[in-house]
Amino acid sequence: MSKQITAIRGMNDLYGEQAEAFDYLVNTAQSVLNQYGFASIRLPLVEKTELFARSIGEVTDIVEKEMYTFDDRNGDSLTLRPEGTAGCVRAVIQNGLAHNQIQKLYYTGPMFRYERPQKGRYRQFHQFGVEVFGLDSVDIDAELIVLSARLWERLGLENLELQINSLGSQEARQAYRDLLVEYLEAHKSELDEDSLRRLESNPLRILDTKNPDMKAVVDGAPKLIDHLDAESKQHYDELKVYLDDVGIPYTENPNLVRGLDYYNRTVFEWVTTELGAQGTVCAGGRYDGLVEQIGGKPTPAVGFAMGIERLMALLIDKNLVEHKAAPDVYLVLAGEAAKRPGLVISEQIRDYLPELTVQMNCGGGSFKSQFKKADKSGARVALVLGEDEVQQQKIAVKYLREDREQALMDWSDLLAHLSDVFQ
Template sequence: MANQISAIRGMNDIYGDEAVAFDYLIGTAEKTLKQYGFNSIRLPIVEKTELFARSIGEVTDIVEKEMYTFADRNGESLTLRPEGTAGCVRAIVQNGLSHNQIQKLYYTGSMFRYERPQKGRYRQFHQFGVEVFGLATPDIDAELIVLTARLWEQLGLENLELQINSLGSQEARVAYREKLVAYLSEHKASLDEDSLRRLDSNPLRILDTKNPDMKTIVEGAPKLIDHLDEESKAHFETVKSHLEDIGIPFVVNPNLVRGLDYYNRTVFEWVTTELGAQGTVCAGGRYDGLVEQIGGKSTPAVGFAMGIERLVALLMDKQFVPAMAQADLYIVTAGENTSRPGLVISEMIRDAFPKINVQMNCGGGSFKSQFKKADKSGASFAIVMGEQEVENKEVALKSLRVEAEQKTLKWDDLINHLNTIFNA
């Protein structure tokens, strides 16, 4: 026997209740997005490496350490997408979708980062992303946050905290960066190795450190929110006012900077304490300069991404996931000439009752073994077709969950009788 081949570390099979939870989450999210006028877009998994280097930032951890990058047969550097926004921006630029028009788009799929696998953080993970192009006003920032709050309500999720901040304009951030570097340089002896590496390349990320030993230094650092340009201040105040009008509580977190270079003005995260260290389940913000940075015309943009694995873990912990699909009717066919008419009957029932789950026994077997399968399927009723029933163009309808008399029905009468059961 050949050696068993295992999945790659950090790239997991999803099945059973977890797969049901995935489908439930994505289906609920799609319904919610459509309520707000969004349309779907499907994006490639592989993009040119340059796209991510240019958009995410060459000195970010993602580009420097975490991307799956390889050369194709023509020697071109390609990368498995580590996030979805850059690819979506590339798509709207390449296809001319942002010219004098508003685009409200969503997508879902796999992302890839070479990280140390742990609960809620995998090398292949799934995101549900939302992007809006062509709107610069704070009302759309607020609507995206309100939209996520509605989704948590529809999923039954509670105890998620909304943290918001403003990163201001690019010019304000450059001026603030100088003040921050000056402050951190004064405390250089107390910085950890990761912060020392970021001091010159990406000092704002030091504010988002998870190292508890850095807490005092970070708390004493100058706050970006105190150095915003006037326009960004007004924008942020309006976003907060909209959230207050809707009644969505939030915390202003001045150290919330997000891990990608392209953000400006509004940034936000939904966090939980119920998943250990990986507490962020949804994050996003405004990135007005990215479309132009990738080669398009200057276009305001804002969006967010949800971590599907983390939200699925919350749903499963709280048992908010529908049960795996079970049969309503199970077709039992035993005898040489019963499987073909059994298939015809099963399709006839599906045509008449699109919402009923009809499971057809396949693979033969005795009546006893098929009834065991019927019971395991969760079906309320079995439709029994032996050779005698087929000869008489009849079926036997047997209740599997409650005591009831078995009924014999002509094929022509079956649909009407089932209508009295399922549409009563």
């Protein structure tokens, strides 16, 4: 016998409570986004490798170490998407949705990164992404943060901390980069191996290190917020005023730089202390240069992405998932003669009373075993159809959750009766 085939490490099946949490989260997010006037967009799982090298940055950890990249049969280099923003930008450019237009879009689906699997970090993971194109004013930055706060409220999640920062313009960021490198060079002996590697390629990422031994060096580094250009500083100050106006508390984190090269001005993260090392559940910011960088015309843009697995873990841990509701009606069918009319009746109920959930017993079984299934299902009403009932075109209605006498009625009266019972 051949050895059992198992899933790839870090690529997990979602079922039961996890699947319920996934659906609850995505459905709730879609409801909130629709309330704010966003539209759905569906994006491919596979893109040209060049897209991510050009957008995320060739010297980022994602591109250097984490992407699933392969050559197809034509010899083209393709990559399973490691994040969603680059593909969404490519889509709006290619489909003529970006230039001189305002687009408010959301998407969801799997992403892929070759990482060491741990709680909240998997090789196939899911994100819910939100992107806005064509608006450069700070009010949309604020609306995205307010929108995400409303989602946490809708989900019942508490104790999420909002951290904000500004990366300024590309010019101010480059000037700060030179200043930071000068400082870090003077403290080179105190840098860990990862920081030494980033010193030349991506020094701002050193500020976001999780190594506690680097805390003193990072705390002493010059702060980007002190070297913003005037326009970016005004933009950042206005963002804080908006957040104060709507009463959303925030923490200013000068070391929040995000891991992708394309960000500028506003960056933000929602973090929790309840998931161990993987504390960020939602992150985003402004990326005004990315559309042009990928080949479109200059277009301001801002967005964020949520880690679905991390939010699922919080929902399950806090028992916040809305579980699948019990069926309203369970059809107990005894004998071969009851099966075909049972199917007809169940469909008639679904047609006439679409708000009801109907579960029909399939696979046969004794009356006793079927009633056990009906009771275990949580259904409020059991409809009983046996060979005698079929001959008489009658059906029995048994009330499983209330002290009420069982009723026997004609098939023609059933729909009106159920309508009265469930009104």
